[in-house]
Amino acid sequence: MMKKSRRSFLKVAAVSAIGIGAAPAISLSSSSNSQSTSNAVKSKNHEAKTAKRWGMVINCTKISDEVAENIVEACHKNHNVPDFNHEVNTEKYPNTRPVNHKQEVKWIWEEHFKYAFPDKEDEFLADKYKNLPFLVLCNHCKSAPCVKACPTQATFKREDGIVIMDFHRCIGCRFCMAACPFGSRSFNFRDPRPFIEETNPDFPTRSKGVVEKCNLCAERLAKGEQPYCVEASEGAIVVGDLEDPDSDIRALLNENYTIRRKQTLGTEPSVYYIM
Amino acid sequence: MSKSAIFTGLVIFIIVALFPFWINLGEIKPAPEPELLGKAKAAKKCVLDKIDMRANHMSLLDEWRDSVVRNANRIYTNTEGKEFEMSLSTGDNSCLGCHEDKSKFCDKCHNYASVDPYCWECHTDPKEIK
Numbered sequence: 101m102m103k104k105s106r107r108s109f110l111k112v113a114a115v116s117a118i119g120i121g122a123a124p125a126i127s128l129s130s131s132s133n134s135q136s137t138s139n140a141v142k143s144k145n146h147e148a149k150t151a152k153r154w155g156m157v158i159n160c161t162k163i164s165d166e167v168a169e170n171i172v173e174a175c176h177k178n179h180n181v182p183d184f185n186h187e188v189n190t191e192k193y194p195n196t197r198p199v200n201h202k203q204e205v206k207w208i209w210e211e212h213f214k215y216a217f218p219d220k221e222d223e224f225l226a227d228k229y230k231n232l233p234f235l236v237l238c239n240h241c242k243s244a245p246c247v248k249a250c251p252t253q254a255t256f257k258r259e260d261g262i263v264i265m266d267f268h269r270c271i272g273c274r275f276c277m278a279a280c281p282f283g284s285r286s287f288n289f290r291d292p293r294p295f296i297e298e299t300n301p302d303f304p305t306r307s308k309g310v311v312e313k314c315n316l317c318a319e320r321l322a323k324g325e326q327p328y329c330v331e332a333s334e335g336a337i338v339v340g341d342l343e344d345p346d347s348d349i350r351a352l353l354n355e356n357y358t359i360r361r362k363q364t365l366g367t368e369p370s371v372y373y374i375m
Numbered sequence: 376m377s378k379s380a381i382f383t384g385l386v387i388f389i390i391v392a393l394f395p396f397w398i399n400l401g402e403i404k405p406a407p408e409p410e411l412l413g414k415a416k417a418a419k420k421c422v423l424d425k426i427d428m429r430a431n432h433m434s435l436l437d438e439w440r441d442s443v444v445r446n447a448n449r450i451y452t453n454t455e456g457k458e459f460e461m462s463l464s465t466g467d468n469s470c471l472g473c474h475e476d477k478s479k480f481c482d483k484c485h486n487y488a489s490v491d492p493y494c495w496e497c498h499t500d501p502k503e504i505k
């Protein structure tokens with residue numbers, strides 16, 4: 101029998117231990133994945149609209165009931181937001197529970213002045229404001245409490261100021277809904293698909309158990325297009341770069357007196373209203 | 376104990392132990408080949424090499440979704456300089472824009488391997504919603 105000193109045994113053992121330890125790293129670096137994707141590039145569309153901080157101005161004097169309806173419809177239809185008044189196709193979706201309208205899902209909707217601007221309510225408020233439809237949506241707050249509340253970073257702030265959701269990550273804990281002082285978020289208590297009349301193939305639906313809200317049409321801006329609500333608003337809604345002093349939106353803010361919702365809470369909304 | 380009793384017991388034991396093998400004997404099917412149709416067939420090469428796509432498409436898609444949702448980067452330029460829309464199903468330059476039939480492509484292997492990715496709970500196959 102061959103005699104091995106303790107020393108030579110340890111040498112061999114150490115070398116093989118290194119070998120075993122290094123094996124995953126070696127196979128990783130030689131795996132085709134890292135090789136072939138190392139030179140690949142991810143970039144924005146060439147025609148994408150960009151901004152330092154996106155904001156919106158809504159000219160309330162230009163929004164009639166009809167325009168408001170068109171805007172809401174344009175947003176909800178194109179983003180596959182379920183409508184609980186839609187009659188369910190029972191062949192395709194048998195066993196659909198009856199709806200609870202309190203669980204409605206909305207991205208942009210009409211609100212009365214006193215609910216949109218509760219801190220500005222006044223017993224002698226001009227009559228015209230009492231009857232105007234005020235469109236409310238996520239304010240893409242500069243200091244967004246929903247972002248701070250989200251434990252998974254499913255809700256986060258993009259570099260360009262848009263507060264957006266990564267639906268893949270949302271665990272449905274609804275902390276963000278409790279944190280948002282504007283009620284801008286909706287929870288999917290049920291599978292929304294049976295309540296989508298016509299699915300827009302260019303945007304996903306959501307699944308049961310995730311929260312959703314206005315994404316400032318990030319998918320449209322990425323293609324260099326205007327948000328749906330802007331297009332449907334007949335000139336009443338403008339989006340643009342709040343940080344760019346030469347932008348249309350800054351010109352509007354310069355020329356008009358504007359208010360924001362619940363300013364005193366300090367969330368710094370990026371949606372402005374011309375009264 | 377008699378020899379024959381032991382052998383009978385042994386044979387019964389082996390038959391029972393090999394139950395999962397012989398019960399499926401007649402049903403062994405070859406692994407399905409996903410079908411390349413139309414544009415995908417003509418293109419010959421996907422975003423990465425075939426072997427890479429087969430092994431790593433899930434991590435590629437994972438990378439893509441983070442890129443699109445979190446960094447707002449939607450275009451993927453591969454090593455050959457070809458551009459792709461980082462999207463499962465929107466537009467001609469997305470996955471399903473090229474692989475025109477999900478049921479003959481994605482589903483084939485996924486069903487065989489009994490994996491049930493939840494992509495399609497939210498993403499839509501343009502064919503299915505029409």
Ligand code: SF4
Pocket residue numbers: 237238239240241244245246247263279280281282283284285313367
């Ligand atoms: S309006 Fe609500 S949901 Fe939108 S950013 Fe502000 S806190 Fe978040």
Ligand code: SF4
Pocket residue numbers: 249250251252253254255265269270271272273274275276277310311
């Ligand atoms: S419900 Fe989703 S988005 Fe909201 S806080 Fe929880 S994980 Fe974040």
Ligand code: SF4
Pocket residue numbers: 174175176179207208237313314315316317327328329330
């Ligand atoms: S910006 Fe887009 S998502 Fe937000 S309310 Fe307008 S249409 Fe809807």
